[in-house]
Amino acid sequence: MIKDxxxxxxxxxxxxxxxxxxxxGLRDLASVLAxxxxxxxxxxxxxxxxNDDVYCVLAPxxxxxxxKPRWLSGYGYGGVIRWSDENVAFPEIRPNACGMLLMRLDNLPSKKDLVKRASEVEEKELELNGVKINPDFGRGNHFFELYKPLEISEEVSDVLPxxxxxxxxxxxxxxxxxxxxxxxxxxEKVNTPLGYITILKNSAAREYYKDWEKLKEFSKRRRELLAxxxxxxxxxxxNFIHQGLFAPNEARLGCYNTTEQEEDGLFPVALRWDFPVHVLRGKPNLSDEVIHRLEFQERAERLGLEEELRNVNTLPHGGGYKIQLPYQKIDITTTSFGNVFTLSGLKPASTMSEISEGKAISEFGxxxxxxxxxxxxxYRGEAVIGKTIDLGLGDPVAKLRPVLTVKI
Structure with a gap:
C-alpha cells in the first residue's frame, strides 16, 4: 500500500x-475504451x-x-467495482437498479394481443407504493420479449419445462x-490529479444506501407489476438486478452477482433481438484455474486480492455495445472540459486513388x-457467451428463441 x-x-x-x-473483456474497441x-x-x-484498497473486474x-455523466466521471460499463471503506460512497456511478425478470408462461399470447396489451399499459394509471408508473418498454436497450424454448437442459426442466x-x-x-x-x-467534490470526483461520507453515505435499497426493491416490484x-x-x-449497489462498498455496472441467492440462480443473458437468450446457472467465480490462465495470480498476490478474485461472482447480463468503427488506437488528451479520446487506425489516405485492397491505408480519418x-x-453476439462459459462464470442450461420483441 502507498503511504500517501x-x-x-x-x-x-x-x-x-x-x-x-x-x-x-473481449479485445474490441468498446472493451478497450471501457x-x-x-x-x-x-x-x-x-x-x-x-488508500489504494479499490479494484475493478471487467466482465466479458x-x-x-x-x-454521458457516468462516462465523464470515468466509468466504463460491464464490471464490478469494490472499495474498502463502507462509510464512503461514489454517487457518480449512478445506480439505477436495472434488471431482468425471467418468467414462465403456460400459454403464448398472440402477437396482436400482446402489442395491444402493452400499448394499453402505456395509457393506464398504474401506481406502485403511491408512485405513478411510467412504462419504459421502448427506452434505450429496455424491452419486453417473448420466447419459445430452443434447448432446455434436463437438470432444470422442472423449473424451465x-x-x-x-x-x-x-x-x-x-x-x-x-x-x-x-x-x-x-x-463533497474532491479535486484529484485526474479530475474531480464526488464522494459521500458517513451519515450521507448511509442515507444514500437507504435510498438505493428503496430503489432496488421498487424496481423489482415494478417489473412484476408490468409483467x-x-x-x-x-x-x-x-428477477435479478444487474446495475447498482450490491453492498455499501460494491457497485456492479451491467453484471449479475451469481451468488445473490443461496440456491443456484438462473440468469438470462440477452444479446440481441436476432440471437437466442441464454439462461445460465450462476456459480462462484473466478476459479484458481482461470486466475492462473489469465495471468492474474502474481498481481493478485502482490495486491492481496486473491480471495477477492475468487469471490467476484460476476456474470454479464448481455453482450454489451459494439462500436461500429474500424479504429484500433486510442490516445487520451486531458483538457479543461475533460478527457478527449482520439480514435485512429490505419493511416488515412490523402486521395481516394491511394485506397486499394491490401494497402495499410484507410479512407477514414x-x-x-x-x-x-x-x-x-x-450489440455483440455469441462471442460474449463463449467467453463467459470458457471462463467458468456460469453453466449454460437453456436457450430461448425470440418470438416477439416489444419496444413501444
Whole structure:
C-alpha cells in the first residue's frame, strides 16, 4: 500500500489504477475504451479514499456506457467495482437498479394481443407504493420479449419445462432514478490529479444506501407489476438486478452477482433481438484455474486480492455495445472540459486513388470524442457467451428463441 496517495503524481496514480483493473473483456474497441476510461475513475477513487484498497473486474461484456455523466466521471460499463471503506460512497456511478425478470408462461399470447396489451399499459394509471408508473418498454436497450424454448437442459426442466413459453422484461425504475442520481450533486467534490470526483461520507453515505435499497426493491416490484399487466398470470423464474449497489462498498455496472441467492440462480443473458437468450446457472467465480490462465495470480498476490478474485461472482447480463468503427488506437488528451479520446487506425489516405485492397491505408480519418454516446453501435453476439462459459462464470442450461420483441 502507498503511504500517501495524495502525494502520488498523476501518471503514477493512473498506474496504480491500471494495476487494480482485471479485465475479462473481449479485445474490441468498446472493451478497450471501457478499460481506458475506468483507469480515471479508479485513480480518482484511490485519491479520494486516500488508500489504494479499490479494484475493478471487467466482465466479458465490458463496454462503453452511453450515460454521458457516468462516462465523464470515468466509468466504463460491464464490471464490478469494490472499495474498502463502507462509510464512503461514489454517487457518480449512478445506480439505477436495472434488471431482468425471467418468467414462465403456460400459454403464448398472440402477437396482436400482446402489442395491444402493452400499448394499453402505456395509457393506464398504474401506481406502485403511491408512485405513478411510467412504462419504459421502448427506452434505450429496455424491452419486453417473448420466447419459445430452443434447448432446455434436463437438470432444470422442472423449473424451465420444454413445453412452456417464456418472457423477459428488461427495465429499471425511471420514476425514482432522478432522486438517486441527484446525490451526485450533493456530495463533497474532491479535486484529484485526474479530475474531480464526488464522494459521500458517513451519515450521507448511509442515507444514500437507504435510498438505493428503496430503489432496488421498487424496481423489482415494478417489473412484476408490468409483467402481470402485459401477460397476465405467470411464474417468476428469476428477477435479478444487474446495475447498482450490491453492498455499501460494491457497485456492479451491467453484471449479475451469481451468488445473490443461496440456491443456484438462473440468469438470462440477452444479446440481441436476432440471437437466442441464454439462461445460465450462476456459480462462484473466478476459479484458481482461470486466475492462473489469465495471468492474474502474481498481481493478485502482490495486491492481496486473491480471495477477492475468487469471490467476484460476476456474470454479464448481455453482450454489451459494439462500436461500429474500424479504429484500433486510442490516445487520451486531458483538457479543461475533460478527457478527449482520439480514435485512429490505419493511416488515412490523402486521395481516394491511394485506397486499394491490401494497402495499410484507410479512407477514414481519426475521430476525437469526449464521450461515446454519439458513436455508431450495435450489440455483440455469441462471442460474449463463449467467453463467459470458457471462463467458468456460469453453466449454460437453456436457450430461448425470440418470438416477439416489444419496444413501444
Amino acid at each position: 496517495v495524495t502525494q502520488v503524481p498523476r501518471e503514477e496514480l493512473l498506474e496504480l489504477a491500471e494495476e487494480r483493473i482485471f479485465s475479462l 478499460y481506458e476510461n475506468m483507469r480515471y475513475a479508479l485513480g480518482r477513487m484511490i485519491y479520494a479514499l486516500e 461484456d465490458a463496454t462503453i456506457t452511453r450515460n 420444454p413445453d412452456a413459453f417464456y418472457a423477459v422484461l428488461h427495465s429499471s425504475a425511471p420514476e425514482l432514478k432522478d432522486k438517486m442520481y441527484s446525490w451526485a450533486e450533493k456530495g 402481470r399487466e402485459v401477460v397476465g398470470e405467470h411464474e417468476v423464474v428469476s 481519426g475521430m476525437a470524442i469526449t464521450d461515446p454516446h454519439s458513436l455508431p453501435y450495435t
